[in-house]
Amino acid sequence: xxxxxxxxxxxxxxxxxxxxxxxxxxxxxxxxxxxxxxxxxxxxxxxxxxxxxxxxxxxxxxxxxxxxxxxxxxxxxxxxxxxxxxxxxxxxxxxxxxxxxxxxxxxxxxxxxxxxxxxxxxxxxxxxxxxxxxxxxxxxxxxxxxxxxxxxxxxxxxxxxxxxxxxxxxxxxxxxxxxxxxxxxxxxxxxxxxxxxxxxxxxxxxxxxxxxxxxxxxxxxxxxxxxxxxxxxxxxxxxxxxxxxxxxxxxxxxxxxxxxxxxxxxxxxxxxxxxxxxxxxxxxxxxxxxxxxxxxxxxxxxxxxxxxxxxxxxxxxxxxxxxxxxxxxxxxxxxxxxxxxxxxxxxxxxxxxxxxxxxxxx
Amino acid sequence: xxxxxxxxxxxxxxxxxxxxxxxxxxxxxxxxxxxxxxxxxxxxxxxxxxxxxxxxxxxxxxxxxxxxxxxxxxxxxxxxxxxxxxxxxxxxxxxxxxxxxxxxxxxxxxxxxxxxxxxxxxxxxxxxxxxxxxxxxxxxxxxxxxxxxxxxxxxxxxxxxxxxxxxxxxxxxxxxxxxxxxxxxxxxxxxxxxxxxxxxxxxxxxxxxxxxxxxxxxxxxxxxxxxxxxxxxxxxxxxxxxxxxxxxxxxxxxxxxxxxxxxxxxxxxxxxxxxxxxxxxxxxxxxxxxxxxxxxxxxxxxxxxxxxxxxxxxxxxxxxxxxxxxxxxxxxxxxxxxxxxxxxxxxxxxxxxxxxxxxxxx
Numbered sequence: 001x002x003x004x005x006x007x008x009x010x011x012x013x014x015x016x017x018x019x020x021x022x023x024x025x026x027x028x029x030x031x032x033x034x035x036x037x038x039x040x041x042x043x044x045x046x047x048x049x050x051x052x053x054x055x056x057x058x059x060x061x062x063x064x065x066x067x068x069x070x071x072x073x074x075x076x077x078x079x080x081x082x083x084x085x086x087x088x089x090x091x092x093x094x095x096x097x098x099x100x101x102x103x104x105x106x107x108x109x110x111x112x113x114x115x116x117x118x119x120x121x122x123x124x125x126x127x128x129x130x131x132x133x134x135x136x137x138x139x140x141x142x143x144x145x146x147x148x149x150x151x152x153x154x155x156x157x158x159x160x161x162x163x164x165x166x167x168x169x170x171x172x173x174x175x176x177x178x179x180x181x182x183x184x185x186x187x188x189x190x191x192x193x194x195x196x197x198x199x200x201x202x203x204x205x206x207x208x209x210x211x212x213x214x215x216x217x218x219x220x221x222x223x224x225x226x227x228x229x230x231x232x233x234x235x236x237x238x239x240x241x242x243x244x245x246x247x248x249x250x251x252x253x254x255x256x257x258x259x260x261x262x263x264x265x266x267x268x269x270x271x272x273x274x275x276x277x278x279x280x281x282x283x284x285x286x287x288x289x290x291x292x293x294x295x296x297x298x299x300x301x302x303x304x305x306x307x308x309x310x311x312x313x314x315x316x317x318x319x320x321x322x323x324x325x326x327x328x329x330x331x332x333x334x335x336x337x338x339x340x341x342x343x344x345x346x347x348x349x350x351x352x353x354x355x356x357x358x359x360x361x362x
Numbered sequence: 363x364x365x366x367x368x369x370x371x372x373x374x375x376x377x378x379x380x381x382x383x384x385x386x387x388x389x390x391x392x393x394x395x396x397x398x399x400x401x402x403x404x405x406x407x408x409x410x411x412x413x414x415x416x417x418x419x420x421x422x423x424x425x426x427x428x429x430x431x432x433x434x435x436x437x438x439x440x441x442x443x444x445x446x447x448x449x450x451x452x453x454x455x456x457x458x459x460x461x462x463x464x465x466x467x468x469x470x471x472x473x474x475x476x477x478x479x480x481x482x483x484x485x486x487x488x489x490x491x492x493x494x495x496x497x498x499x500x501x502x503x504x505x506x507x508x509x510x511x512x513x514x515x516x517x518x519x520x521x522x523x524x525x526x527x528x529x530x531x532x533x534x535x536x537x538x539x540x541x542x543x544x545x546x547x548x549x550x551x552x553x554x555x556x557x558x559x560x561x562x563x564x565x566x567x568x569x570x571x572x573x574x575x576x577x578x579x580x581x582x583x584x585x586x587x588x589x590x591x592x593x594x595x596x597x598x599x600x601x602x603x604x605x606x607x608x609x610x611x612x613x614x615x616x617x618x619x620x621x622x623x624x625x626x627x628x629x630x631x632x633x634x635x636x637x638x639x640x641x642x643x644x645x646x647x648x649x650x651x652x653x654x655x656x657x658x659x660x661x662x663x664x665x666x667x668x669x670x671x672x673x674x675x676x677x678x679x680x681x682x683x684x685x686x687x688x689x690x691x692x693x694x695x696x697x698x699x700x701x702x703x704x705x706x707x708x709x710x711x712x713x714x715x716x717x718x719x720x721x722x723x724x
Contacts, residue, residue: 084651084652084653086479086480086648086651086652087450087478087479087480087481087651088449088450088479088480088481089479089480089481089647089648089651089652091652091653116449117448117449117450117451117479118448118449118450118451118483119449119450119451119481119482119483119645120481121480121481121647121652123652123653146612159669159672159680160680161674161675161678161679161680161681162672162673162674162675162680163672163673163674163675164672164673166668166669166672174605174609176612176616184608184612186605186606186608186609188601188602188605188606192599193599209598211597217675217676218673218674218675218676218678219675219676233595233596233599233602234595234596234597234603235573235596235597236571237554237555237595239550239681239683240550240595241596242683243536243548243550243683244548244550244606246546246548246665246682246683247536247548249665250508250538250546250662250665253661253665254538254649254658254661254662254665255647255649255652255653255658256652256653257653257654257657257658257661260661260664260665260668262668283481285451285483285617286448286451287616287617289446289448289449289451290446290448290451290453290483290485290617290618291446291453291485291617291618291619292619295619296616296617296619299615299616299619299622300612300616302622303608303611303612303615303616303622306528306622306624307521307528310521310524310525310526310528311524311525311526311580312523312524312525312580313523313524313525313579313580313581314579314580314581316523316580317523318521318522318523318524319523319601320608321601321604321605321608
């Protein structure tokens with residue numbers, strides 16, 4: 001790469017066509033020795049994030065994944081397999097491979113089980129950071145099934161009235177197919193805000209909203225520089241957010257025999273060689289096993305139609321879960337995905353190191 | 363009953379032994395012609411509420427249930443049955459009987475399915491108000507299974523940025539057995555607060571907390587007398603609460619072909635003869651189908667132990683979901699359950715009308 005045209009960190013965000021970023025991610029994974037299944041799963045999950053505007057779980061993660069593959073934490077050629085089966089449920093071992101590979105495989109199997117039994121659930125062992133939970137439930141919805149996915153992660157969120165990093169941001173994702181339309185797609189962290197929101201406010205020198213983050217003693221703060229932990233969603237009803245985080249924690253970690261959030265090595269810590277022992281959990285439901293497909297589809301269509309046309313607060317718009325994301329996806333299919341300066345620089349370095357063409361041209 | 367000893371509305375709350383209230387509820391149901399299964403299910407559900415301190419779903423509902431049985435809305439002798447089966451899932455028709463009967467039966471069947479398939483889910487049709495969702499997941503936990511229960515109800519909660527009563531308070535309940543201990547029990551409305559909280563603040567002449575309830579245009583208000591709808595849990599992140607309400611709505615109403623919240627006749631409306639067409643949904647998981655029972659139990663024990671001994675904010679205590687309820691239950695097993703003046707008067711009237719002995723003596 002010609003260093004005179006290499007974009008520098010001082011420049012603004014660049015927009016890059018989705019296909020170009022997709023191609024680049026796959027080439028990088030191949031260059032660092034990841035097998036094709038890993039490259040495919042990790043790329044698809046990141047592109048889901050970048051396409052739908054969930055940039056924290058988008059292609060900015062590429063450099064991180066490469067680092068932990070090189071460090072040995074992530075198995076580049078894992079033997080992902082079902083290690084336990086019982087009726088309509090199974091346990092899948094990701095063999096310390098990429099979390100996206102484990103989660104896609106698990107959801108595929110859950111959908112297969114749901115096709116046979118009306119419902120299927122797969123617990124995931126020996127996994128790693130899986131990125132956007134919404135990516136996996138979308139796979140269920142794409143096939144006409146309802147999908148649920150949860151995971152836990154290294155702890156960063158206090159309990160209600162707690163003063164310790166206890167849960168991860170433990171997301172809950174749920175997708176429901178809607179005939180002739182985008183799925184209804186909920187993908188929410190059980191913390192009030194993601195940590196990168198705190199970082200954004202810090203870099204902008206702005207005060208945080210009330211009740212979203214806390215100091216070391218658990219008391220809330222508006223100053224992003226004092227933040228030691230996030231608050232569970234719900235504010236003064238944070239026991240609900242903490243309870244939902246527990247729902248994700250129990251299904252992800254206890255059902256898989258994996259580490260609880262407070263025992264997990266930090267994602268961005270100095271140790272990049274020790275597998276982190278993450279769990280996760282996916283579930284699929286076949287609507288037609290409960291009511292006729294026609295009844296189900298008519299119900300969903302009426303639900304989202306009444307929702308989208310319902311009265312809004314002054315100056316606001318009412319949206320179904322996922323509507324904001326589909327809007328962003330539409331836009332980004334035209335304009336490309338934004339690469340922040342740090343991600344762009346990381347891409348340039350990866351391209352240079354592996355003699356690849358970066359997605360933003362030379 | 364001797365009217366000179368009949369408690370009057372002006373008196374304070376009376377406390378009554380659980381067994382006496384339990385006996386009285388069953389006698390009243392028998393007196394109004396409910397079959398034994400209905401009397402048993404409805405009583406157990408209400409006693410769950412009254413015992414654990416969820417008084418809004420406790421024995422104060424007895425007079426309401428009697429009214430709608432007499433009005434014809436509730437079928438006193440329903441033919442509750444499985445009407446559709448597919449592998450590990452089923453659909454149960456409550457035949458417009460009491461919601462608690464449908465929900466207990468559905469959870470029993472879900473647990474049976476989970477025993478065979480590792481997981482089981484039952485969609486509930488033609489049901490009615492089922493009271494405390496926690497009652498049904500507790501049945502799963504009592505048998506060593508993990509339980510999930512959701513329902514929808516007549517709409518009272520706006521969407522995020524919405525200005526219409528859209529969802530019911532749509533609860534999500536989840537229980538997980540803990541060896542040698544009470545279960546981990548989450549039973550939460552997806553609204554910020556229950557409506558009876560608003561009524562309480564109104565009767566006390568107090569201002570509401572911020573962001574929990576709204577006027578007709580969807581704008582939030584602190585004045586309980588102006589409240590036209592509740593806010594979804596989450597405050598400025600209310601899209602999460604609204605999304606979780608949708609999760610409950612879709613599983614309860616769309617998976618059963620029943621009415622969406624905004625189409626449901628009000629629970630306390632003038633029409634007490636038309637069945638309301640409620641749906642609900644229960645799910646059970648067999649932990650031992652995913653990991654060994656020992657691994658599961660060790661994981662849960664460590665989880666709740668670290669949780670309960672974790673650092674708290676100054677002057678606060680950290681509790682696992684359900685801990686507050688177990689504490690109340692302990693207390694009430696000693697002191698009895700409180701009957702507010704309106705409930706006490708209703709009990710006195712029911713006793714007089716049906717020539718029964720009220721639980722608070724003559």
